[in-house]
Amino acid sequence: MSRSESRAPLKPDTRLLHSGQDPLAFHGFVNPPVVHASTVLFPDVETMVSGKQTYSYGRRGNPTTDALEDALKEMEGAAGVKLANSGLNAIALAILSCVRSGDHLLLPDTAYGPTRHFADTVLPGFGVSVEYYDPLLGGDVKSLFRPQTAAVFTEAPGSLTFEMQDIPAIVAAAREIDATVLMDNTWASPLYCQPLALGVDLSLQAGTKYIVGHSDVMLGTVAASEKAWKGLNALHGAMGCHVAPDDVYLGLRGLRTLSVRLERHQRNTLTVLNWLKNQPQVGAVRYPALDSDPGYDLWKRDFTGSSGLCAFDFVKDTAREQAHAFLDALALFGLGFSWGGYESLAIPVRLKGQRTATKVAEDLHSVRLHIGLEHPEDLINDIDQALKKAFA
């Protein structure tokens, strides 16, 4: 990594820049080459049959994929990391690596919608039963354990509603029955939350969001503990998973600037929300890094920062037309799914039919915002004029 080993343990900001980096292996160029490859040649048949050459076939990885996997392995404190075609693909891969026919999987009611779709439509066909739990249960999730419970999925904060989960308490409960704990950590990224240090076995990222950071690539990552690594690595190889080198390279490039981007997303989000929460058209604001948020204490204990994704409810009795007029009146916030790029985005949120294990206010109209890297005053002005227009 460097000419001489550094003495003091490096801070995450520093590791973000230097992990997985080996310039002297590539003639001194700072970044690794983008290796486009299927065939890899061997110098002689003995080397070919020995299985000892580092690279043997494009599908099994190359110096570009290794660079990103190694960087994330160091950032996540993992036994190993595997890349996937998208965040959802990473989630499917991780779940399939730790459940078998006859097993029972627990999923939080606040899981990302497509995660639910995968669990509901694919897993039952393979004999895996799926049960949703209240994300606020913490260690009491054990009341739902069965002899067949093999894995507990977590996501914090939850999709759309931003509930925090007590991850260490869930880990402690799951350890008693040797169940695998997974965590979708896309919101905080490995920079602001370290799932494996909290005892999680499989830490998931939609790299599409903050790691890539520029809304131009789909990517997923799975970081595994010692216990989960063997199963993950084997399934990844057996299924022929592979991410194109150009996309991997852009993921690696994005990773290097994650810290400065997240710091600005965090600062802008707090500025916008501290203004937004006092607006007469606005009900609850959902963001665990606000000290008024019910998840604040857990966030403060387990996370070291917050990102740009948040939501707010309009006050009760706001009409659908008003909520939609607000979104249409926004000029700087794009209407678009996904998030984690440099730009601000908004989507309408209706919880009707989206939760099955908990009660939510189905009649409210809400908006999910991704606060981008624009100047926060411009974002506030944009929201202000849109609120005034919609509620005129």
Ligand SMILES: *Cc1c(COP(=O)(O)O)cnc(C)c1O
């Ligand atoms: C977007 C997202 C995913 C899925 O990532 P894709 O790359 O879009 O497949 C997973 N989890 C969360 C929390 C997300 O927001």
